Amino acid sequence: xxxxxxxxxxxxxxxxxxxxxxxxxxxxxxxxxxxxxxxxxxxxxxxxxxxxxxxxxxxxxxxxxxxxxxxxxxxxxxxxxxxxxxxxxxxxxxxxxxxxxxxxxxxxxxxxxxxxxxxxxxxxxxxxxxxxxxxxxxxxxxxxxxxxxxxxxxxxxxxxxxxxxxxxxxxxxxxxxxxxxxxxxxxxxxxxxxxxxxxxxxxxxxxxxxxxxxxxxxxxxxxxxxxxxxxxxxxxxxxxxxxxxxxxxxxxxxxxxxxxxxxxxxxxxxxxxxxxxxxxxxxxxxxxxxxxxxxxxxxxxxxxxxxxxxxxxxxxxxxxxxxxxxxxxxxxxxxxxxxxxxxxxxxxxxxxxxxxxxxxxxxxxxxxxxxxxxxxxxxxxxxxxxxxxxxxxxxxxxxxxxxxxxxxxxxxxxxxxxxxxxxxxxxxxxxxxxxxxxxxxx
Amino acid sequence: xxxxxxxxxxxxxxxxxxxxxxxxxxxxxxxxxxxxxxxxxxxxxxxxxxxxxxxxxxxxxxxxxxxxxxxxxxxxxxxxxxxxxxxxxxxxxxxxxxxxxxxxxxxxxxxxxxxxxxxxxxxxxxxxxxxxxxxxxxxxxxxxxxxxxxxxxxxxxxxxxxxxxxxxxxxxxxxxxxxxxxxxxxxxxxxxxxxxxxxxxxxxxxxxxxxxxxxxxxxxxxxxxxxxxxxxxxxxxxxxxxxxxxxxxxxxxxxxxxxxxxxxxxxxxxxxxxxxxxxxxxxxxxxxxxxxxxxxxxxxxxxxxxxxxxxxxxxxxxxxxxxxxxxxxxxxxxxxxxxxxxxxxxxxxxxxxxxxxxxxxxxxxxxxxxxxxxxxxxxxxxxxxxxxxxxxxxxxxxxxxxxxxxxxxxxxxxxxxxxxxxxxxxxxxxxxxxxxxxxxxx
Numbered sequence: 001x002x003x004x005x006x007x008x009x010x011x012x013x014x015x016x017x018x019x020x021x022x023x024x025x026x027x028x029x030x031x032x033x034x035x036x037x038x039x040x041x042x043x044x045x046x047x048x049x050x051x052x053x054x055x056x057x058x059x060x061x062x063x064x065x066x067x068x069x070x071x072x073x074x075x076x077x078x079x080x081x082x083x084x085x086x087x088x089x090x091x092x093x094x095x096x097x098x099x100x101x102x103x104x105x106x107x108x109x110x111x112x113x114x115x116x117x118x119x120x121x122x123x124x125x126x127x128x129x130x131x132x133x134x135x136x137x138x139x140x141x142x143x144x145x146x147x148x149x150x151x152x153x154x155x156x157x158x159x160x161x162x163x164x165x166x167x168x169x170x171x172x173x174x175x176x177x178x179x180x181x182x183x184x185x186x187x188x189x190x191x192x193x194x195x196x197x198x199x200x201x202x203x204x205x206x207x208x209x210x211x212x213x214x215x216x217x218x219x220x221x222x223x224x225x226x227x228x229x230x231x232x233x234x235x236x237x238x239x240x241x242x243x244x245x246x247x248x249x250x251x252x253x254x255x256x257x258x259x260x261x262x263x264x265x266x267x268x269x270x271x272x273x274x275x276x277x278x279x280x281x282x283x284x285x286x287x288x289x290x291x292x293x294x295x296x297x298x299x300x301x302x303x304x305x306x307x308x309x310x311x312x313x314x315x316x317x318x319x320x321x322x323x324x325x326x327x328x329x330x331x332x333x334x335x336x337x338x339x340x341x342x343x344x345x346x347x348x349x350x351x352x353x354x355x356x357x358x359x360x361x362x363x364x365x366x367x368x369x370x371x372x373x374x375x376x377x378x379x380x381x382x383x384x385x386x387x388x389x390x391x392x393x394x395x396x397x398x399x400x401x402x403x404x405x406x407x408x409x410x411x412x413x414x415x416x417x418x419x420x421x422x423x424x425x426x427x428x429x430x431x432x433x434x435x436x437x438x439x440x441x442x
Numbered sequence: 443x444x445x446x447x448x449x450x451x452x453x454x455x456x457x458x459x460x461x462x463x464x465x466x467x468x469x470x471x472x473x474x475x476x477x478x479x480x481x482x483x484x485x486x487x488x489x490x491x492x493x494x495x496x497x498x499x500x501x502x503x504x505x506x507x508x509x510x511x512x513x514x515x516x517x518x519x520x521x522x523x524x525x526x527x528x529x530x531x532x533x534x535x536x537x538x539x540x541x542x543x544x545x546x547x548x549x550x551x552x553x554x555x556x557x558x559x560x561x562x563x564x565x566x567x568x569x570x571x572x573x574x575x576x577x578x579x580x581x582x583x584x585x586x587x588x589x590x591x592x593x594x595x596x597x598x599x600x601x602x603x604x605x606x607x608x609x610x611x612x613x614x615x616x617x618x619x620x621x622x623x624x625x626x627x628x629x630x631x632x633x634x635x636x637x638x639x640x641x642x643x644x645x646x647x648x649x650x651x652x653x654x655x656x657x658x659x660x661x662x663x664x665x666x667x668x669x670x671x672x673x674x675x676x677x678x679x680x681x682x683x684x685x686x687x688x689x690x691x692x693x694x695x696x697x698x699x700x701x702x703x704x705x706x707x708x709x710x711x712x713x714x715x716x717x718x719x720x721x722x723x724x725x726x727x728x729x730x731x732x733x734x735x736x737x738x739x740x741x742x743x744x745x746x747x748x749x750x751x752x753x754x755x756x757x758x759x760x761x762x763x764x765x766x767x768x769x770x771x772x773x774x775x776x777x778x779x780x781x782x783x784x785x786x787x788x789x790x791x792x793x794x795x796x797x798x799x800x801x802x803x804x805x806x807x808x809x810x811x812x813x814x815x816x817x818x819x820x821x822x823x824x825x826x827x828x829x830x831x832x833x834x835x836x837x838x839x840x841x842x843x844x845x846x847x848x849x850x851x852x853x854x855x856x857x858x859x860x861x862x863x864x865x866x867x868x869x870x871x872x873x874x875x876x877x878x879x880x881x882x883x884x
Contacts, residue, residue: 187791188791189791190791190815231814231815232812232813232814232815235790235791235812235815236812238790238791239790239796239812242793272781272782272807273780273781273782273807274780274781274782274826275780275781275782276780311755311775311776313753313779315780315782315783315784315820316784316808316820331780331782332780333753333779333780333782333783334753334776334779334780335780337755337775337776338715338716338717338718338757338773338774338775338776338777339714339715339716339717340714340715340716340717340757340773340775341757341775342757342758348677348680348681348883349629349630349631349632349677349680351684354681354883358883358884365714365715366758366877366878366879366880367879367880367881368880368881368883369879369880369881369883370674370677370678370681370881370883371674372673372674373632373673373674373677375883378757378758378879384716435808436808437808437809437811437820438808438809438810438811439809439810439811439812441790441796441800441810441811441812441817442800
């Protein structure tokens with residue numbers, strides 16, 4: 001088991017060799033330009049806690065606080081002439097070097113992690129803190145990370161809302177072993193506080209009680225390391241921990257990959273569920289996932305609110321992306337509504353309001369009549385099918401900036417069997433997981 | 443107009459003659475049995491405030507407080523050998539005499555209306571109170587009553603929940619004329635208080651603020667004459683008053699009778715509304731309307747709650763009776779629901795509750811998964827159509843006593859076009875009124 005996830009000695013050698021070369025090259029290029037720059041290997045690669053199948057290398061290019069990050073970026077460009085520029089809070093360089101995914105990230109070398117000028121400035125402090133304490137516990141970290149991966153809670157990116165590698169490492173440091181982390185997690189409730197250095201006074205009161213899990217950052221006590229962790233991912237880890245301790249199997253670490261759903265299976269599932277499935281899909285806007293997913297979720301919430309208000313009773317919904325397209329899937333308990341609908345007006349004794357209401361609805365299907373003291377008219381509904389409603393209203397919903405324009409430029413709304421027209425394997429695998437919807441609960 | 447509703451002199455003569463005969467006969471029969479008994483003409487007939495088309499005669503047979511009402515009932519039976527015995531709080535006799543519907547009602551002659559032994563004992567006091575004050579205002583009363591009839595708010599029986607004749611008379615006494623009553627009513631709001639004798643201190647605090655209109659009974663200040671008036675009937679009268687004052691027409695007094703809906707009209711309306719109509723009908727239990735209608739309304743509320751909870755979104759419902767059958771009609775915005783349904787369980791961290799929940803749902807369609815901290819499973823719904831749900835559940839609902847057994851003994855559930863199988867003209871006229879649902883609002 002550990003053999004599958006632990007990097008082999010030759011992999012470690014190779015990683016050291018490659019990162020050494022990058023660091024030397026960066027510092028030489030900087031020196032040639034008279035730039036004070038310190039290149040550092042950070043992240044799991046720096047402390048032998050990376051999973052064997054991962055080939056990520058993070059090299060940070062630190063410059064003094066009064067220097068220009070742009071100079072460091074220029075160095076990064078020169079280190080990896082064939083690269084792609086990306087952008088988080090600041091620009092950085094991504095390149096494939098000898099089979100590794102290398103990020104070259106300019107940062108400021110601040111004295112104190114609480115005085116940082118940019119979010120990435122904290123990373124070298126994390127590397128130092130964990131590096132000084134993790135020796136001998138590397139395998140425990142690898143088990144924890146792989147377990148989190150297996151049960152679907154690994155990754156602090158917003159698409160997942162799970163545990164970061166640093167958070168996994170801190171949990172191992174706090175509890176001492178993989179198994180002890182699971183024991184602790186299996187008793188977690190929302191509002192849990194973990195404070196390795198006893199510095200809780202530093203945490204903003206707002207985080208405590210508001211966020212499901214607060215893990216005080218030992219290098220910056222004002223920050224919650226678990227800020228990106230959602231309640232449901234936290235509880236999914238807690239539930240999976242309980243299951244695993246009760247009946248440990250390898251499946252938790254290496255669950256079978258979801259097979260794409262076939263056309264026949266899709267049709268059979270729709271038949272069995274008798275629900276109304278509605279898929280909105282459109283070209284994914286050219287933004288990173290951490291920008292895309294919050295906007296997708298916001299749009300999902302807006303559409304759900306619209307469907308609920310109108311009476312279509314959404315049962316479940318989900319968002320995702322596949323081969324350049326983004327989508328929202330809605331499953332409804334109600335596929336169509338009566339044409340007649342009810343509109344309640346003001347209390348009958350409010351004569352002025354009543355008059356305006358009656359003028360606004362001169363020819364109702366039924367009414368005006370009085371019900372529970374209010375005037376009521378029954379009017380024809382404009383949209384009796386969810387897809388018509390959505391097609392008409394989606395442009396006016398509160399969607400994120402990038403999503404708004406992507407949806408406006410063109411989108412498809414597919415209903416029921418029409419969804420089978422999408423053959424993408426990733427999407428079909430997503431559909432199987434959607435229909436199964438089994439978290440690790442027992 | 444008044445000519446249509448005012449009793450002609452010869453009608454008044456005839457009524458006096460007939461009631462005189464009944465009173466003489468009753469008192470003679472009582473004397474023959476050595477029974478102290480005073481026969482009295484009460485109600486609108488006693489004060490010339492009855493509508494020409496009505497032929498009701500109420501004769502009360504008063505006995506001393508220590509006497510036996512049974513003796514008076516025996517006298518009533520002898521006065522009208524061909525009769526029917528009815529029952530309110532006590533037994534009374536109903537008979538057709540010379541074209542009049544005569545009620546012969548035993549009562550106690552109490553000294554003070556607040557010391558009554560039976561609800562009917564109050565009636566002679568009402569007759570006396572109004573009789574001493576209404577002279578010269580009879581036509582105003584007739585107009586008020588006919589207007590109330592026309593706009594559908596006349597009658598304190600529970601089927602209607604409207605204005606009694608006595609209440610109409612008190613309103614005329616309070617405001618002075620039909621038109622003044624309308625002016626006052628047009629400004630009514632819930633919580634209105636009318637107190638002719640300034641005796642409000644006598645009214646139970648519970649009635650004030652709880653009942654939409656409180657009219658202190660001048661002969662028994664502890665009683666609200668408008669206790670049977672519902673909020674919606676009160677406001678219907680208020681709204682109609684406003685409309686009439688704005689644009690008075692004869693239609694308010696004599697609205698066209700609703701024509702029975704034809705099969706074609708029924709089908710066309712169902713098409714236009716696109717809703718799901720469901721009619722539950724069964725033999726009316728052998729009880730008076732004042733017992734039947736509260737039970738029908740209670741049953742209606744139980745069924746609505748069931749439909750709402752399940753997701754069928756009732757738009758409107760109504761109850762009624764025709765030729766020996768009682769019915770409840772439900773109009774739904776949703777005709778059928780998905781087979782898959784959502785069942786949320788306990789918070790995931792409540793391990794014991796969670797285990798029990800998971801054991802109770804071993805093979806869900808989807809899940810268990812975590813949503814907003816709770817475990818969720820998706821299960822097949824037993825009833826996806828409203829009529830199946832109702833057929834299965836109606837026996838177990840909280841219905842009134844008589845309705846429970848009537849429904850249990852046999853009922854039909856008709857859906858959509860099946861409703862057209864009921865050809866009864868009264869029911870078809872009801873359907874037209876249901877679909878129009880126009881109260882007097884403008």
